Amino acid sequence: MASALVILLSAFSLAQASSDFTCETYTVPLKNISAPSFKLSFEIKTQFDINDWTFNEARRDSSTAFNGIAGPSTTVGDFDISARFCTPLKATKLAQTVLVMTHGVGADKTYWDPTLIGGEQYSLVQAALARGHSIFHYDRLGTGQSTKADPHTVVQFPIQVEILASLTRLLLAPSSPYTLNTTITSAFHLGHSFGAYITAAFGPLYPELTQGISLSGYSGLFDWFNILIAGWQSRVAAQLDPARWGSLQSGYVTPVDIYADAYLDFKSPFFDHAVAEWVTSAKSPYAIAELATLGQTSYNTSSFTKPVQVFQGRYDLSACGGNCDGVLNRTALLWKNASPLDITGSFPAGHMVNLHHNASIAFAAMLDFVGENVQGTK
Ligand SMILES: *[C@@H]1O[C@H](CO)[C@@H](O)[C@H](O)[C@H]1NC(C)=O
Ligand SMILES: *[C@@H]1O[C@H](CO)[C@@H](O)[C@H](O)[C@H]1NC(C)=O
Ligand SMILES: *[C@@H]1O[C@H](CO)[C@@H](O)[C@H](O)[C@H]1NC(C)=O
Ligand SMILES: *[C@@H]1O[C@H](CO)[C@@H](O)[C@H](O)[C@H]1NC(C)=O
Ligand SMILES: *[C@@H]1O[C@H](CO)[C@@H](O)[C@H](O)[C@H]1NC(C)=O
Numbered sequence: 001m002a003s004a005l006v007i008l009l010s011a012f013s014l015a016q017a018s019s020d021f022t023c024e025t026y027t028v029p030l031k032n033i034s035a036p037s038f039k040l041s042f043e044i045k046t047q048f049d050i051n052d053w054t055f056n057e058a059r060r061d062s063s064t065a066f067n068g069i070a071g072p073s074t075t076v077g078d079f080d081i082s083a084r085f086c087t088p089l090k091a092t093k094l095a096q097t098v099l100v101m102t103h104g105v106g107a108d109k110t111y112w113d114p115t116l117i118g119g120e121q122y123s124l125v126q127a128a129l130a131r132g133h134s135i136f137h138y139d140r141l142g143t144g145q146s147t148k149a150d151p152h153t154v155v156q157f158p159i160q161v162e163i164l165a166s167l168t169r170l171l172l173a174p175s176s177p178y179t180l181n182t183t184i185t186s187a188f189h190l191g192h193s194f195g196a197y198i199t200a201a202f203g204p205l206y207p208e209l210t211q212g213i214s215l216s217g218y219s220g221l222f223d224w225f226n227i228l229i230a231g232w233q234s235r236v237a238a239q240l241d242p243a244r245w246g247s248l249q250s251g252y253v254t255p256v257d258i259y260a261d262a263y264l265d266f267k268s269p270f271f272d273h274a275v276a277e278w279v280t281s282a283k284s285p286y287a288i289a290e291l292a293t294l295g296q297t298s299y300n301t302s303s304f305t306k307p308v309q310v311f312q313g314r315y316d317l318s319a320c321g322g323n324c325d326g327v328l329n330r331t332a333l334l335w336k337n338a339s340p341l342d343i344t345g346s347f348p349a350g351h352m353v354n355l356h357h358n359a360s361i362a363f364a365a366m367l368d369f370v371g372e373n374v375q376g377t378k
């Protein structure tokens with residue numbers, strides 16, 4: 001009888017669930033979200049414009065010779081955010097903690113649950129569900145199925161932080177329409193790359209909304225930004241591939257080809273080429289103002305006293321300049337009051353940690369940290 005019920009349940013929810021968990025993908029309409037923003041000193045209309053921006057950002061004296069920021073402003077807007085919530089069918093107290101995942105530049109929410117064949121081994125979503133947690137992942141503003149707002153004036157760093165806070169409040173609200181009727185009592189935040197910077201800013205600003213944070217593709221240091229920008233050779237997406245991206249405004253740009261994508265994301269021999277091909281097939285162009293405004297606002301990471309994990313691929317290009325050895329001790333100084341602080345820099349991978357070989361080892365480390373630091377579930 002019991003097994004017949006399980007079979008019935010899994011057949012019933014086949015469209016969007018495995019037999020172990022159930023998911024719903026929906027659009028969250030956010031209204032009147034406001035944040036500080038910046039006026040930019042440049043505008044991207046043509047391939048020569050983005051080429052010159054690349055030069056200016058990559059030149060050796062970029063920090064003094066080029067200032068992309070012309071002055072302060074504010075942004076207010078309504079945005080549709082495409083998101084997905086999943087929860088285990090066999091609910092335990094652990095399911096009351098939702099893991100909120102924010103992806104990086106060039107990706108969308110599928111970074112956390114890759115849609116390629118055999119992608120389960122690279123899915124932190126599925127690893128978290130197997131541990132009993134609920135999960136939430138979303139397309140950041142300007143990516144995937146979410147609103148493609150103005151890539152110069154609107155899609156900037158600070159508004160992404162406010163969007164993460166708004167989404168978290170909605171998940172924690174009593175009778176939330178976004179949790180498949182699962183009662184959510186706490187949230188733990190995970191971020192990759194640009195999503196890690198957003199999460200790192202969100203934690204100190206809104207500590208009451210999180211139990212702790214886990215960051216990957218992140219060091220908190222910008223020393224090697226220029227080798228990323230130079231290697232990417234970004235292009236105006238609508239002009240590079242009109243069939244795919246023709247509807248995007250010219251301020252949405254993307255690395256020139258699959259090898260430029262992989263240059264940032266992967267390190268040989270620790271990945272499969274088919275996975276890099278999937279990343280390029282699934283990629284979202286990025287809004288130029290996102291990178292231009294990263295690091296322009298300071299957040300007091302020292303004020304954050306909750307759990308912080310930094311889990312790094314040893315060969316991360318943008319975060320560590322291709323080698324994290326001897327780098328992450330500076331990251332530790334940024335989070336000096338985090339308790340506990342857990343920093344790992346030896347995992348054999350490049351920037352997209354989750355998509356390298358042995359990702360299950362990385363997931364175990366991340367989820368162990370979550371499990372050890374979520375209160376009230378033990
Ligand atoms: C929008 O939010 C601001 C505060 O951020 C508030 O003053 C204003 O009344 C809100 N507008 C609407 C239409 O809700
Ligand atoms: C959640 O509960 C409401 C009210 O009981 C019900 O109408 C709705 O179908 C439920 N949704 C899901 C996904 O179970
Ligand atoms: C940051 O937070 C720490 C710890 O609360 C505090 O001592 C320090 O003064 C703060 N720094 C700034 C710039 O506000
Ligand atoms: C970090 O470690 C490196 C290599 O051991 C060392 O050269 C550097 O001084 C250390 N930096 C800090 C801030 O401790
Ligand atoms: C990682 O994966 C490779 C290839 O599958 C395997 O040979 C290696 O032993 C694994 N390393 C660890 C630490 O598990």
